[in-house]
Structures are given as C-alpha cells and as structure tokens.
Amino acid sequence: DAGITQSPRYKITETGRQVTLMCHQTWSHSYMFWYRQDLGHGLRLIYYSAAADITDKGEVPDGYVVSRSKTENFPLTLESATRSQTSVYFCASSESGPSSAWEQYFGPGTRLTVT
C-alpha cells in the first residue's frame, strides 16, 4: 500500500521490556520523524532522520533509540519501557528541497501502554 504505515497499531507491554515500533513509507521521502502525543503537550519530537544512516535527537529522546538503514524504514525502540512512555506515537515523513513547504505526512499512530 502506498503511503506511510505504522505497526503495531496497539501494543501493551510491561515495564522493563524492550519494544520496537515500526514505520514504513513508500514515497522515498528523505526525512522521517517520530513524535509522541500526550494530553496537554501536543506532539513532541523524539527523533528525526534526514536520510538513511543520519539521525538526530529531538525534544524528548531519552529512553528511545532509532536507526535508519533503509530510506523507507525508521523503527523506534524503547530499550526498557517505563510507564511514562505510555503514549500515542506518530511517525511522519517529508520531502526536502526548496520548492516544497516541507509538508509532513503522518502515519495512523501506535497506541502504546506500559503496565
């Protein structure tokens, strides 16, 4: 399917477990992003990537790890999940270049609950 997809859509895990959220886009966009959405905070950037093998921290990176070996995939790993990481996670992608206003396209989200 064309577009940007996330998996799983829902996940329940226990404190201390490692969990990986997957993100895949079919547009070959250069940029990819991970956000978390929490009530009262809007969306906060966790990590982003400008291209394969190039990643950088966002506003709230602690406790998360990312990789980007292929342009189309950008997995987010919680190495040891904590209750404070219970949230809805959104992946997004974007083209780059001077002619676009760099619209970000969002996936449907993953609702993660850490018990």
Next chain:
Amino acid sequence: GNSVTQMEGPVTLSEEAFLTINCTYTATGYPSLFWYVQYPGEGLQLLLKATKADDKGSNKGFEATYRKETTSFHLEKGSVQVSDSAVYFCALRLTGGGNKLTFGTGTQLKVEL
C-alpha cells in the same frame, strides 16, 4: 526558544457557527506556519500553510493569515459543520531548521447539531 501557543479547548459550537482558534508563536527567525487537523483515531493531516508574512492559507473553507506584527496565525471558518469536529494543531517550521516542526498543544473542536 521556539514555541507555539494555542487557545485551550474544547471549543464547542453549533453547526453553521463562526470558528476562530487562536494561535501565536515565538520564533528566532522567519518561520513557515501550518495548521494540521487530527480526526478521531487518525494521524495528523495538513489543513493549510503559509510561508511568509501576510500570506493567507486556505483549504476546505478554513483560512489563516500569517501576521508577523502580532506573531499570529489564527484559524477561521465562516460556517462549521459536524464533520469539522477534530483536534486542530498549529505548528511552525524555521527556515534551515532541518524540517522540524514545533507544535502547539492542540485545540479540540466539537460541533453539535
């Protein structure tokens, strides 16, 4: 630092009412400004955008004008519908900022018959 401030929600309106959702920003440079909309259970999607001062973005009957003098980008619609019920996010992107967006906290809109 850079930030976006939106009015608190929820905003509850009757169908066909006029909508204004306020958005102001603080930025060190000259940002591009965006409104995104999130329908229940979905991801965000771009509603409209403006890339320089005095630009007006518009889409689906919604409008917002980039006001540099008041650092604002208020969202308006003349006649809302039940289908407009969603959460609306104002966001900014700095030129040369690596395409990162800074979002406001979102404003929930509920439109009733």
